[in-house]
Amino acid sequence: MYELNQFQILLLEHETTLRLFSFIFLILVFMGLELIRPRRLPDKANRTRRVNNILLLIVDIIAVRLLMPIAIFQVAVFAADNNLGLFNILPTPLFLNVILTLIIFDCLIYLQHVITHKVNFLWQIHRVHHTDIAVDVTTGIRFHPFEIIFSMIYKIIAVLLLGPVAFAVILYEILLNGAALFTHSNILLNSKLDSALRVIFVTPDMHRIHHSMLRQETDSNFGNILSIWDKLFKTYRAVPAAGYDKMRLGLEEFCAPSSEQLIQLLKIPFLTADKL
Numbered sequence: 243m244y245e246l247n248q249f250q251i252l253l254l255e256h257e258t259t260l261r262l263f264s265f266i267f268l269i270l271v272f273m274g275l276e277l278i279r280p281r282r283l284p285d286k287a288n289r290t291r292r293v294n295n296i297l298l299l300i301v302d303i304i305a306v307r308l309l310m311p312i313a314i315f316q317v318a319v320f321a322a323d324n325n326l327g328l329f330n331i332l333p334t335p336l337f338l339n340v341i342l343t344l345i346i347f348d349c350l351i352y353l354q355h356v357i358t359h360k361v362n363f364l365w366q367i368h369r370v371h372h373t374d375i376a377v378d379v380t381t382g383i384r385f386h387p388f389e390i391i392f393s394m395i396y397k398i399i400a401v402l403l404l405g406p407v408a409f410a411v412i413l414y415e416i417l418l419n420g421a422a423l424f425t426h427s428n429i430l431l432n433s434k435l436d437s438a439l440r441v442i443f444v445t446p447d448m449h450r451i452h453h454s455m456l457r458q459e460t461d462s463n464f465g466n467i468l469s470i471w472d473k474l475f476k477t478y479r480a481v482p483a484a485g486y487d488k489m490r491l492g493l494e495e496f497c498a499p500s501s502e503q504l505i506q507l508l509k510i511p512f513l514t515a516d517k518l
Contacts, residue, residue: 455492
């Protein structure tokens with residue numbers, strides 16, 4: 243077992259509080275920046291879709307609490323106690339364990355994202371996220387409860403196989419949530435800053451292409467935190483064909499205002515083309 247320092251102990255003891263406050267802080271910061279320096283001017287339906295995105299998050303939280311009442315870091319503690327996973331079988335220095343966990347998990351979440359686009363029944367669920375026609379910070383929380391549960395099961399399996407230290411799992415979850423808010427935010431970054439950040443990280447402009455209405459652009463830029471995976475696996479696209487200002491966002495079959503209602507968002511995985 244690793245000897246934990248005060249910072250690591252703090253993460254373990256106050257995981258829920260830290261994640262909640264970091265989420266609230268970041269979403270308020272990015273919402274503020276969207277008002278100050280928007281990439282696109284918000285449309286008239288912006289308030290309605292934002293409210294429904296937040297309501298969907300509340301449904302997600304309730305569903306996960308009822309159906310998956312276990313935190314990912316608790317699985318890591320269980321794995322450590324029972325000597326499960328690569329890092330527990332072949333102990334590594336704590337610093338290396340944390341760094342490798344952050345990198346490997348980011349790659350695994352990239353692969354999960356690709357899978358949700360390639361496997362039809364998973365795409366039926368994931369497309370809830372892609373029906374948003376005006377991508378902003380609240381799009382980063384617009385996921386169907388089924389997708390959140392699938393993602394948790396996927397992460398639990400990854401933790402059991404890898405055996406990362408628990409606080410590294412918490413740290414990655416916080417970074418992943420922050421990245422989701424940042425990369426979906428409707429913020430205009432200086433072009434030079436955007437280019438510099440893209441060398442390592444996913445930026446809002448880079449990820450916005452992923453929400454294009456063109457399928458070949460939707461099937462690109464799957465990365466979450468690190469941009470290397472898209473470049474390594476040849477799914478990177480530098481600019482949208484129509485340009486950032488004229489690029490259409492969302493899915494063609496879900497452009498009606500009614501598609502933004504909470505009940506409709508929850509029904510999307512069950513809808514077929516003839517029922518749209």
